[in-house]
Amino acid sequence: MPGLVSLSPSRRAAPPHASVVAEGREAIALAMRVLVVEDEAMIAWMMESLLQDMGFSDIVVVSSGEDAVEMATDLLPGLILSDINLGTAGMDGVEAVMSIAQRGVVPTLFISGYASEETRDRIRRQVPGAGVPRKPVDAETLRLAVTRVLSVSGRN
Amino acid sequence: MMASPLDDASLGAVLKTALDAVIVMRMDGVIAGWNAVAERTFGWTFVESNGRRMSEMIIPVRNRAAHEDGLSHYLATGEGPVLDRHIEIEALHKDGREMPIELSITRTAQFGEPVFLGFLRDISERRDAVRRQDLLIGELNHRVKNLLGVVAGIAHMTARNSATLESFSAAFAGRLSSLGRAHEILTAATWERAPLRAIVEELLGPYPGGPDSPVTLDGPDLLLAPRHLLAVSMILHEMISNAVKYGGLSAAGGKVALRWSLTNGELNMAWIESGLSGVVAPTRKGFGSRMIAMTVTHDLRGRADTEWREDGLTFHLSFDPGAKEA
Numbered sequence: 001m002p003g004l005v006s007l008s009p010s011r012r013a014a015p016p017h018a019s020v021v022a023e024g025r026e027a028i029a030l031a032m033r034v035l036v037v038e039d040e041a042m043i044a045w046m047m048e049s050l051l052q053d054m055g056f057s058d059i060v061v062v063s064s065g066e067d068a069v070e071m072a073t074d075l076l077p078g079l080i081l082s083d084i085n086l087g088t089a090g091m092d093g094v095e096a097v098m099s100i101a102q103r104g105v106v107p108t109l110f111i112s113g114y115a116s117e118e119t120r121d122r123i124r125r126q127v128p129g130a131g132v133p134r135k136p137v138d139a140e141t142l143r144l145a146v147t148r149v150l151s152v153s154g155r156n
Numbered sequence: 157m158m159a160s161p162l163d164d165a166s167l168g169a170v171l172k173t174a175l176d177a178v179i180v181m182r183m184d185g186v187i188a189g190w191n192a193v194a195e196r197t198f199g200w201t202f203v204e205s206n207g208r209r210m211s212e213m214i215i216p217v218r219n220r221a222a223h224e225d226g227l228s229h230y231l232a233t234g235e236g237p238v239l240d241r242h243i244e245i246e247a248l249h250k251d252g253r254e255m256p257i258e259l260s261i262t263r264t265a266q267f268g269e270p271v272f273l274g275f276l277r278d279i280s281e282r283r284d285a286v287r288r289q290d291l292l293i294g295e296l297n298h299r300v301k302n303l304l305g306v307v308a309g310i311a312h313m314t315a316r317n318s319a320t321l322e323s324f325s326a327a328f329a330g331r332l333s334s335l336g337r338a339h340e341i342l343t344a345a346t347w348e349r350a351p352l353r354a355i356v357e358e359l360l361g362p363y364p365g366g367p368d369s370p371v372t373l374d375g376p377d378l379l380l381a382p383r384h385l386l387a388v389s390m391i392l393h394e395m396i397s398n399a400v401k402y403g404g405l406s407a408a409g410g411k412v413a414l415r416w417s418l419t420n421g422e423l424n425m426a427w428i429e430s431g432l433s434g435v436v437a438p439t440r441k442g443f444g445s446r447m448i449a450m451t452v453t454h455d456l457r458g459r460a461d462t463e464w465r466e467d468g469l470t471f472h473l474s475f476d477p478g479a480k481e482a
Contacts, residue, residue, distance in 0.1 A: 040302060041387070041454035042309030045447070049312060063454045085298060087383065113301025114294065135301050136308035 030055040032078025037068040037093055038111075039086045043135070047081055047111070050142050065096030072100040079150065083135075084112040084119060094119070098126055107153035109145050111137055129153065160189040160206065168267070177276040180267070181210045185227050188271060197257075197278050199250025214247045216254055239263060239272075244279065256283050303339075307332065317443035327443070330397060331390070334359060338389035342382050349379035352423075355389045356414060359396060363405070370405060375416035378423070380477055387455035388425075394444035395427050395471060404429030404468060411468075423477045429468035437464040 034056050038044035044061045051059050060075055062068050065086050072080075080100070082093035091099070097108050108127055113135040115123075123130050129152050131145045160168070160180065171178045171189075177197045180189025187210050190202040198205075198214050205213050211220040230236040240262050247257040258277045263270055310331050318324035341354045356373060363371040380388065396405070404410040409431045416425040438445075445462075452460040458475025 039383075039454075040306055040309070041447075041450045042313065042390075043302075043305045044309075044454060045450050046309035046312045049316060061454070063457070085302075113305060114298040116294065135305040137305075138308075 031058070032056075033058040033060065033075055034079045034081065035068060035072060035075065035077035035106075036061045037063075037065065037080065037082035037086065037096060039063045039083060043083070047137075047142075050137075050139050051081075051146075053139060054143055054146065065091035065093060065099075068093075068096045069099045072106070073103070076104075077106055079146065080106050080108040081146075082108060082110055084110050084115055094122060094126060097130070101127065105153075107149045109133060109142075109149055111135055111142075160202065171273075174275070177274075177278075179210070179214075179274040179276065181272040181274065183231065183270060183272070185209050185211065185224065187213065194276070197249075197276065198247070214249075216246055216248050219246075236261075236263070247276065255280050306335070310335070313443060313447065327397075331393060334389050334393035335386070338386050342385060345379075347382055349381055350385050352378055352380050352385070352388065352416065355385055356392065359389065359392050360412075360414070370411050372411070372413045373415075374413070375425075376418060378418060378477065381479075383455060384475070384477055387451045391448050391451055391473065392427075394448055398444055399429055403435075404432065407432065418477070421476060421478060422474050425473040427471040427473075429470075430465075432468045433466065435464060435466055435468055437462075 034051055036044055036047045036051070036059060038047060038061070041063075044063070048059050048061055060071060060077070062071055063086070068080075068082065069091075080097055082097055084093040086092055086096075093110055093112070097106070097110075100106060108130040110123060110127075110130055110132045111134075112119075112132065115132055115134075120132060123132060129149070131149045133141050133145045137145075168189075172191045174191060174193065177194035178189065178191040179187065179194055182188050187205045187208055190200070190205045194205075195201050200213060211223045215223050226236070226238065230239075238261060241260065243259045245257060245259060246254045247259075248254055256279050258279050259274060261272050261274045264273050265271075311328060314328045314331065315324055318327060337358045338355055341350050341358065344350070353373075353375070356375075360371050360373065363369060399405040399410075399412055404412040410429065411431045413428040413430070414425070415428070416423060418424075441449075448460065452458050452473060452475070456473075456475040457479060458473060460471065460473045463470045463472070
């Protein structure tokens with residue numbers, strides 16, 4: 001599909017150097033650094049694994065909004081996957097992504113178990129274009145959401 | 157002072173002892189009756205309210221004009237859309253605060269001249285209870301979805317590290333069981349801090365105590381935050397599974413000692429396996445060691461290392477159990 005980044009399901013079996021063998025915009029997408037912000041270790045680990053299956057190899061995982069903001073300064077991620085509720089203290093995922101966006105907007109997926117209408121409104125207003133897939137997220141849902149958010153950002 | 161209809165010997169006496177606030181308002185909008193519950197609910201005594209306009213007493217300023225217009229409309233047309241219905245609305249207390257009330261108004265001629273009789277109930281507590289319930293349901297929803305995410309993560313990563321369906325099935329069931337037990341302990345502690353010893357004894361419960369036991373436990377009673385207790389339960393489960401398969405609980409003579417202490421605000425745990433022979437450090441990292449490493453840094457924000465010896469191993473774990481993010 002012209003103009004769209006396509007992360008095909010067949011890439012599930014891709015080797016770790018998939019970003020090298022992929023072509024065009026897809027190669028650019030897969031070569032980008034992904035920042036995963038998730039406070040549950042098992043969920044973060046699964047996200048990392050699913051992203052690796054899609055062909056991403058440069059994945060950084062952090063457990064708090066503060067760590068995400070700090071890391072993003074140096075790491076300049078090209079894609080962020082963030083939980084919204086990051087434990088009982090500190091900034092939530094939306095606050096962290098907004099803070100990171102002050103230095104440049106990064107395509108973002110907010111992956112949360114429960115996003116109230118109020119939270120969705122907040123995301124629409126403050127992080128326009130962000131996807132909000134629901135937990136637990138499966139491989140195909142994640143692939144489609146990543147493809148969509150990168151395509152939207154590519155068009156813009 | 158004008159006599160109140162509530163001084164009436166029959167119906168008035170009943171209304172005076174009602175559990176709701178009862179207010180009598182004349183057709184011209186002036187208060188003529190005000191029982192003891194109305195005094196407690198709105199802060200004004202009968203003496204203070206008697207003869208004053210209802211709209212000035214308990215109706216918030218923004219609604220006063222509508223009240224007066226509605227009264228005029230009723231007197232002119234006989235149409236009273238708020239009569240004989242249950243309405244929830246805000247009312248004003250003497251001290252200036254607003255409160256939600258439930259209200260029903262009827263017109264009666266029981267006291268001679270027709271009057272409006274209002275029954276009012278402060279529903280602040282009910283509203284608070286609904287708000288609390290909504291919060292709890294939201295929190296429960298969040299927790300359940302998060303737990304499903306954790307279970308999906310465990311399933312995904314266990315599958316990635318299982319050679320056969322049988323080995324996946326056994327490993328996944330064991331991990332879920334440990335998670336379930338940690339949840340039971342946290343639920344018993346109403347999801348506040350829960351005792352570390354409870355999860356240790358729960359997971360190591362199948363091993364008998366006494367001098368010949370292969371398992372010894374030693375540490376003070378202390379409480380862990382839910383996030384920490386869940387993380388420790390998952391780590392312990394992996395240590396126990398590994399010990400049962402290959403380590404201190406796999407062969408006669410093998411021993412496991414679990415010790416923990418709190419020093420300078422840091423919890424130090426040591427899992428010591430001994431009594432074995434020919435132990436060598438594994439060359440590749442399996443699910444257990446990777447999951448432990450991830451949980452230690454991610455969920456506990458702590459440190460861990462494993463020391464391998466010929467006769468066993470010692471796994472050290474340290475973290476701050478008072479960390480705010482827990």
